[in-house]
Structures are given as structure tokens and as C-alpha cells.
Amino acid sequence: MAKAMKFHSPGSPLSSVGRYTPPAIFFHWVVALLIAIAYAAVITKGYLPRGSAPRALSMTIHEWAGIAVLVLAVPRLLWRLIAGAPAALPGQGWLVRMGSAAVHLLLYLFLFAQPVLGYLTLNAGGHVLIIPGLDIALPQFVGKDTELRRSIKEIHETLGTAFYWVIGLHALAALWHHYFRRDDTLRRML
Incomplete structure (x- = not known):
């Protein structure tokens, strides 16, 4: 087990072509x-x-x-x-590649959806965000609406909870590749 816990993969150093x-x-x-x-x-x-x-x-x-x-x-x-x-590492089957693509797509959707939903929740709650030090208000996209705020906030919170799991899956997959498959998946992002 100690051998499997090595930080780097055996073999040659990771080339810049294989890295992000x-x-x-x-x-x-x-x-x-x-x-x-x-x-x-x-x-x-x-x-x-x-x-x-x-x-x-x-x-x-x-x-x-x-x-x-x-x-x-x-x-x-x-x-x-x-x-x-970077291209997929050698030895990664179609299931691993498709799973990786699906999780990355979900993560990118999350990066846009969560902040937008959070911002719309603030707008619908009648809150204005002011840029600190500049006293410039960010634009409002929806007016104050208690029912709309409640609906958007519920979606925002549900997605936030779901993405605990997606982010966790992403991190666990990176660790699994690193410590058990002993490939360069994680090292490509370091």
C-alpha cells in the first residue's frame, strides 16, 4: 500500500503537452x-x-x-x-472519458448557473450589490418579488446541495486516478 501512495507516477516527467x-x-x-x-x-x-x-x-x-x-x-x-x-491519457476507456466529460460539463454549468441564480435571488429580494470602495451598484435584472425570490432561492440551494456531490465526485476521481490508477490525471492540473 505504501508504494501506491507515492505522490508522483513512476516513469518520465509529465511533458508540457500532457499538462493543462x-x-x-x-x-x-x-x-x-x-x-x-x-x-x-x-x-x-x-x-x-x-x-x-x-x-x-x-x-x-x-x-x-x-x-x-x-x-x-x-x-x-x-x-x-x-x-x-490535453488529450485523454493513454489507457483511459470510453466510460472514463465520457464520465469525465459529463462531470466537467456539469461543473461548467454550475459555474454559471449558481452565481446567476444567487444574483437573481438578491435582485428579487430587493437587494442591490454595491462594489466596495467604488459605490457603484451592479445592475438589477429583476424587480423585487417575494414569490420569485423564494422560487429562485430554492433552485439555487438545491443546485448548491447537488454540487457538493458533483464537486466531491470530481475530487475523488482525481485522487482515484492519482493513488490507485497511478496515472497523471491529477498532475496535469498541478
Whole structure:
């Protein structure tokens, strides 16, 4: 078992052709960090007293992390469309390739849908986001509507819960490839 836990694959170093490009790696890890911050903030909010300053701060962190995810999702997707991704590693069957493609598609949909739904929830709740330090309000796309807010928020929360599982599956697959298949799947994104 100790041999299977080695950090790197045996064999030659990973070539730059087999790796993701530096911008793709940057977008991946910064967006992953922002998603972790958004999740941590909204979970923390649930443990804080209603109306308290720490609860409001937690929600503000959640909102701005979500906005940052959306802002970075656009160049991330454009870069993916322009630069593409490295070819599948040798020995990966069609089921692994199709599963990977499906999870990546879901993750990209999530990167856009969750922040948009969260922002529309704020709009329908009558909340305006002001860019800190600039006092510029972000545009409102829907007016205040309590019923619409409730519906959009429910979808936002349901997708958020579903994506705990998709993100977990993505991370577990990377670890499975690294520690059990002993291939370069994870190393390509490091």
C-alpha cells in the first residue's frame, strides 16, 4: 500500500503537452478556492444569529465569492474553448472519458448557473450589490418579488446541495486516478 501512495507516477516527467496550460491551471484553482469560500461562508451563516453583524458579513462574503466565480468563469470558459484541454491519457476507456466529460460539463454549468441564480435571488429580494470602495451598484435584472425570490432561492440551494456531490465526485476521481490508477490525471492540473 505504501508504494501506491507515492505522490508522483513512476516513469518520465509529465511533458508540457500532457499538462493543462498555466492559465487553465490558474482559473481552475482560483475558482475552486472561491467556491470553497462561498460554501464555507453560507454554511457559517447558518450557525450565526439572525440579524447579527457576523451573519451579514458571512452572507456578503458568500455573495462576492459567487460574483467572483461568475466573473472568472467567462475567461475560463473562453480559454477552454480557445486552448482546449490535453488529450485523454493513454489507457483511459470510453466510460472514463465520457464520465469525465459529463462531470466537467456539469461543473461548467454550475459555474454559471449558481452565481446567476444567487444574483437573481438578491435582485428579487430587493437587494442591490454595491462594489466596495467604488459605490457603484451592479445592475438589477429583476424587480423585487417575494414569490420569485423564494422560487429562485430554492433552485439555487438545491443546485448548491447537488454540487457538493458533483464537486466531491470530481475530487475523488482525481485522487482515484492519482493513488490507485497511478496515472497523471491529477498532475496535469498541478
